[in-house]
Amino acid sequence: MKASKAVTADRPSQHGFLYRLNQNKVLLIMCVPAILFFLFFSYAPMPGAYVAFTNFNYNGGIFGSPFVGWRNFEFLFTSGQLTLLLRNTVLYNLVFIILGNIIQMFIAILLNEVACKKFVKVTQSLMFLPYFISAVLVGLLVYNMINYDYGFLSNLVRSMGGDMPKLYSDPNTFPAVIIIAKLWQSTGYGTVVYFAAICGIDASMMEAAKVDGANGFQRIRYITLPCLKGTVIILFLFAIGGIVKGDFGLFYNLVGTNSVLYSTTDIIETYVYRCMMNTFNFSQGSAVGLFQSVFGFVLVMVANGVVKKLDSDYSLF
Amino acid sequence: MSKNKEVAVKGTRVKLDKADMFIRGFTYVITSIFALCCLFPFLLIVMSSFATEESIRRTGFTIWPSEFSTFSYELIFNAPDMIIGSYVVTIIMTLTGTLVGLFIIAMTGYALQRRDFPYRNKISFYIFFTSLFNAGMVPFYLLMVQVYGLRDNYLAVWLPLLMSPWLIILMKNFIKAIPHEITESGKIDGAGDFRIFLTLILPTIIPALATIGLFIALGYWNEWYNSSLFLTSKIRYKPLQFHLYSIVNKVAALKSSVAGSMLVGVSLPAETLKMATAVVATGPIILLYPFVQKYFVSGLTVGAVKG
Numbered sequence: 245m246k247a248s249k250a251v252t253a254d255r256p257s258q259h260g261f262l263y264r265l266n267q268n269k270v271l272l273i274m275c276v277p278a279i280l281f282f283l284f285f286s287y288a289p290m291p292g293a294y295v296a297f298t299n300f301n302y303n304g305g306i307f308g309s310p311f312v313g314w315r316n317f318e319f320l321f322t323s324g325q326l327t328l329l330l331r332n333t334v335l336y337n338l339v340f341i342i343l344g345n346i347i348q349m350f351i352a353i354l355l356n357e358v359a360c361k362k363f364v365k366v367t368q369s370l371m372f373l374p375y376f377i378s379a380v381l382v383g384l385l386v387y388n389m390i391n392y393d394y395g396f397l398s399n400l401v402r403s404m405g406g407d408m409p410k411l412y413s414d415p416n417t418f419p420a421v422i423i424i425a426k427l428w429q430s431t432g433y434g435t436v437v438y439f440a441a442i443c444g445i446d447a448s449m450m451e452a453a454k455v456d457g458a459n460g461f462q463r464i465r466y467i468t469l470p471c472l473k474g475t476v477i478i479l480f481l482f483a484i485g486g487i488v489k490g491d492f493g494l495f496y497n498l499v500g501t502n503s504v505l506y507s508t509t510d511i512i513e514t515y516v517y518r519c520m521m522n523t524f525n526f527s528q529g530s531a532v533g534l535f536q537s538v539f540g541f542v543l544v545m546v547a548n549g550v551v552k553k554l555d556s557d558y559s560l561f
Numbered sequence: 562m563s564k565n566k567e568v569a570v571k572g573t574r575v576k577l578d579k580a581d582m583f584i585r586g587f588t589y590v591i592t593s594i595f596a597l598c599c600l601f602p603f604l605l606i607v608m609s610s611f612a613t614e615e616s617i618r619r620t621g622f623t624i625w626p627s628e629f630s631t632f633s634y635e636l637i638f639n640a641p642d643m644i645i646g647s648y649v650v651t652i653i654m655t656l657t658g659t660l661v662g663l664f665i666i667a668m669t670g671y672a673l674q675r676r677d678f679p680y681r682n683k684i685s686f687y688i689f690f691t692s693l694f695n696a697g698m699v700p701f702y703l704l705m706v707q708v709y710g711l712r713d714n715y716l717a718v719w720l721p722l723l724m725s726p727w728l729i730i731l732m733k734n735f736i737k738a739i740p741h742e743i744t745e746s747g748k749i750d751g752a753g754d755f756r757i758f759l760t761l762i763l764p765t766i767i768p769a770l771a772t773i774g775l776f777i778a779l780g781y782w783n784e785w786y787n788s789s790l791f792l793t794s795k796i797r798y799k800p801l802q803f804h805l806y807s808i809v810n811k812v813a814a815l816k817s818s819v820a821g822s823m824l825v826g827v828s829l830p831a832e833t834l835k836m837a838t839a840v841v842a843t844g845p846i847i848l849l850y851p852f853v854q855k856y857f858v859s860g861l862t863v864g865a866v867k868g
Contacts, residue, residue, distance in 0.1 A: 270754040271672040275684050278669040286691035292700025354588040370596035378783035378802040384839050385602040388622050399621035436858055459580035516698050526699050533697025541694045
């Protein structure tokens with residue numbers, strides 16, 4: 245595939261730049277809406293990162309506010325705020341990545357062993373359902389289950405004679421709620437991806453193993469798992485590349501402005517959002533955001549470099 | 562090929578030993594439990610939306626309420642302009658956004674996969690780079706509000722959801738699978754690039770359009786984030802999910818959502834009202850889900866393969 249690309253593409257230009265431009269006029273014009281879109285909504289905000297180096301006031305605007313150098317960053321570091329946000333964001337993501345991938349792979353492998361296609365289809369559909377709903381509804385579903393006064397689980401625990409902990413005011417146990425909600429929402433999605441990868445395994449290998457008398461455990465251990473190794477490593481590396489990016493919708497709809505929980509549930513995105521909407525501290529919000537962008541960029545580059553070394557077919561660029 | 566497979570499967574059915582039986586039984590139990598866990602919270606919301614407020618006060622949210630009532634739905638639809646307005650806003654945004662976004666994405670995806678388009682790598686990188694690095698939320702917010710002046714403007718919600726680098730790459734990979742000869746034959750017949758795209762390519766990529774269109778539509782339908790940033794209380798008709806967000810989180814919004822209706826001498830059924838609004842706001846997407854989910858699955862599996 246790559247070879248054929250190289251043959252037709254990048255022919256030495258026999259003509260000048262303007263000639264080439266004219267030759268490809270229509271294709272270029274077809275790209276213009278997308279180019280403008282990313283110019284206005286992705287590139288245009290970039291100079292605005294300057295806010296992170298100012299003491300922003302709304303009337304002065306981005307470039308009319310006094311310049312303060314690195315002071316916002318210094319404050320965030322010395323106050324421990326940035327460390328806390330970074331720790332929470334990274335730890336949650338690590339749990340999501342590790343637990344999530346194990347569960348997704350586990351279910352995909354199991355589903356692959358089921359002969360009844362109808363069963364596979366129905367369970368996959370049901371598991372995929374939570375992926376379709378808004379974060380707002382996820383927040384409400386969780387509230388429905390665990391709130392102390394009326395929650396379904398509180399009620400269940402109470403009817404069995406126990407006492408439900410007040411989860412919404414307990415920063416030590418609330419992370420578990422977030423993790424379960426996240427796994428609940430993302431497992432179906434990941435299972436579909438892994439299931440597709442497993443279906444891509446050469447069927448003749450499975451059949452040969454069956455003929456040779458390998459049982460289910462042996463087939464999983466010696467065929468499915470080794471065949472998935474590549475996919476797992478690559479998904480894992482890219483997940484590491486995105487480890488400083490949090491799932492804003494989930495966290496904000498579960499925690500909101502419930503400050504009792506911040507110490508263990510505040511992630512970079514929720515902090516930045518509050519800086520914009522509640523505390524109007526645009527400078528510090530921007531500083532945290534810029535730190536996240538730069539750090540995240542470096543991580544993606546490193547992850548991509550490693551993937552490229554392992555298997556250049558899978559690298560992003 | 563598939564016939565062979567069937568024969569092989571039938572052949573092995575005889576040899577099902579204890580390990581296989583165990584794995585199968587285990588799978589049926591575990592996946593059934595998990596699938597039910599995925600469904601249960603939805604049932605709970607629907608059932609509790611039909612409960613009376615007193616029964617929830619007494620026994621909490623249950624899967625079979627002790628007293629049924631449609632009071633909260635009556636409240637919502639007694640002064641229906643709020644919910645209908647939200648529906649109209651959301652449907653218009655979803656339809657127009659999906660059509661416009663899909664057209665631009667398909668056009669761009671087609672141009673970028675053309676092997677004879679010399680700028681394709683540069684433009685691809687220009688688009689792709691935005692997913693690697695961004696300025697962060699604050700500069701984006703300030704630009705939208707202070708420079709573009711889009712506060713309290715539906716465009717602030719509509720525009721950013723039109724496309725994403727990921728969807729363009731996905732479309733590019735879809736179109737790449739179509740033989741280049743189609744384009745060549747169009748060229749020989751003297752058709753221009755845009756005409757080739759419109760008359761020869763678009764009809765052949767309908768499954769891709771369905772998949773990517775559904776991703777865009779889902780983005781619009783579930784949108785609440787940009788609304789919460791850019792739409793203040795001056796906007797009466799909020800997009801549905803943002804309407805739900807306001808009702809869940811703000812007592813004032815909850816009260817005003819049923820303003821002017823029959824709440825004289827009766828306390829506001831806050832809990833059931835939240836649940837009923839959730840059902841009304843999410844219902845259509847759940848009802849459509851069985852018909853559209855296969856397109857999502859195909860999108861995921863294509864998207865997982867990098868081209």
